[in-house]
Amino acid sequence: MKITDARVVVSSPGRNYVTVVLDTEDGVVGVGDATLNGRELSVASYLSDHVCPLLIGRDARRIEEIWQYLYKGAYWRRGPVTMTAIAAIDVALWDIKGKAAGMPVYQLLGGAARDGVMVYSHASGATLEELDADVETQLAAGFHAVRVQASVPGLERTYGIAPSDGRVYEPASSSSPQEDSWETGAYLDFAPAMMAHVRERFGFGVHLLHDVHHRLTPIEAGRLGAALEPSRPFWMEDPTPAEDQSAFRTIRNHTTTPLAVGEVLNSIWDCQQLITERLIDYIRTSVSHAGGITHLRRIFALADLYGVRSGSHGAGDLSPISMAAALHVDLSIPNLGIQEHMGHRDPAGEVFSSSYRFADGYMHPGDEPGLGVVFDEAAAARFPYQPMYLPVNRRLDGSVHDW
Numbered sequence: 001m002k003i004t005d006a007r008v009v010v011s012s013p014g015r016n017y018v019t020v021v022l023d024t025e026d027g028v029v030g031v032g033d034a035t036l037n038g039r040e041l042s043v044a045s046y047l048s049d050h051v052c053p054l055l056i057g058r059d060a061r062r063i064e065e066i067w068q069y070l071y072k073g074a075y076w077r078r079g080p081v082t083m084t085a086i087a088a089i090d091v092a093l094w095d096i097k098g099k100a101a102g103m104p105v106y107q108l109l110g111g112a113a114r115d116g117v118m119v120y121s122h123a124s125g126a127t128l129e130e131l132d133a134d135v136e137t138q139l140a141a142g143f144h145a146v147r148v149q150a151s152v153p154g155l156e157r158t159y160g161i162a163p164s165d166g167r168v169y170e171p172a173s174s175s176s177p178q179e180d181s182w183e184t185g186a187y188l189d190f191a192p193a194m195m196a197h198v199r200e201r202f203g204f205g206v207h208l209l210h211d212v213h214h215r216l217t218p219i220e221a222g223r224l225g226a227a228l229e230p231s232r233p234f235w236m237e238d239p240t241p242a243e244d245q246s247a248f249r250t251i252r253n254h255t256t257t258p259l260a261v262g263e264v265l266n267s268i269w270d271c272q273q274l275i276t277e278r279l280i281d282y283i284r285t286s287v288s289h290a291g292g293i294t295h296l297r298r299i300f301a302l303a304d305l306y307g308v309r310s311g312s313h314g315a316g317d318l319s320p321i322s323m324a325a326a327l328h329v330d331l332s333i334p335n336l337g338i339q340e341h342m343g344h345r346d347p348a349g350e351v352f353s354s355s356y357r358f359a360d361g362y363m364h365p366g367d368e369p370g371l372g373v374v375f376d377e378a379a380a381a382r383f384p385y386q387p388m389y390l391p392v393n394r395r396l397d398g399s400v401h402d403w
């Protein structure tokens with residue numbers, strides 16, 4: 001089954017998405033997501049300038065061989081641009097394999113290990129009252145797990161606060177990076193009080209999650225984890241910059257609050273120490289930024305050996321193709337923890353039609369052959385690329401902090 005065409009489509013239906021389309025000689029088409037928020041065109045170039053030409057004439061059925069060819073064949077290893085590009089090709093090849101077999105991808109991965117995938121949604125507010133109202137909305141929609149974020153008093157802008165008109169949260173902005181402000185003391189005092197407030201209001205029957213977004217030192221994160229313990233969060237996410245793996249030993253030594261990290265990690269080697277030294281509870285690598293279904297399954301298999309569960313990133317900047325691919329993996333692995341689900345802004349649905357479904361807090365990828373997502377290239381052409389940047393974060397003294 002030879003690959004006859006490989007192309008990259010950059011479109012912006014509600015936000016930017018980079019989509020790979022692979023055609024095969026017998027007419028089976030596969031799609032993959034290559035979106036890297038704020039750096040979309042570098043992945044598009046990596047694919048169209050360096051990867052797509054190498055795929056023409058290759059056998060689409062040899063997924064592992066093509067993965068190894070693209071990874072080892074580049075010589076230069078890892079990194080978000082390379083691994084997102086490889087991921088998109090890998091996911092498109094699994095889509096093709098499923099369609100050729102007449103089966104949903106999760107069946108090819110061993111079948112359903114559970115009936116549905118527990119997902120968490122986001123709630124946020126500029127005030128605790130707004131946050132309460134948003135948590136209520138998420139619970140009414142059926143979610144059993146909710147990530148809570150609120151504006152830190154005294155800081156000009158806080159990470160993770162969705163617009164008040166109900167649209168999905170999007171940190172990127174056009175023309176130039178937005179500047180956020182940061183002061184650790186204000187945050188460390190506020191976050192435990194916010195969690196305690198939500199617990200008091202909604203009780204212990206809902207899973208509550210919180211994203212620190214890489215901003216603390218290890219000992220500050222240890223203090224926060226300990227302060228959050230009475231609120232029993234499902235996890236504390238990205239407490240310190242993710243690339244510093246041994247930092248998590250310090251956090252671990254000071255708290256029993258479960259730790260989650262990995263949305264910015266790209267390979268099994270980036271989380272080897274985190275997993276094998278049991279420094280975390282949930283690994284958040286995603287199908288689109290960590291080498292596709294093939295590589296993500298390898299990470300989750302390693303994690304299973306060490307009692308670490310999955311908790312994949314699922315922000316709105318991962319396209320519906322990635323959401324579907326994530327659900328096929330989640331449904332089939334033994335060590336699912338939870339899956340993030342934010343949904344997508346209109347008019348993404350005009351470009352991507354997905355067959356995954358949500359009911360009572362759980363999602364299922366559906367039973368269409370392949371991934372179950374149809375990508376409408378003609379519709380995508382109506383929404384041209386918009387330059388977008390993620391924010392930068394500054395401390396009050398003007399120095400650049402982790403965003």
Ligand code: EZ4
Binds near residue numbers: 211213315316390
């Ligand atoms: O900031 O996907 O847990 N979710 C997150 C996201 C990330 C964005 C970056 O593009 O941390 O909101």
Ligand code: CO
Binds near residue numbers: 211213263
């Ligand atoms: Co996060």
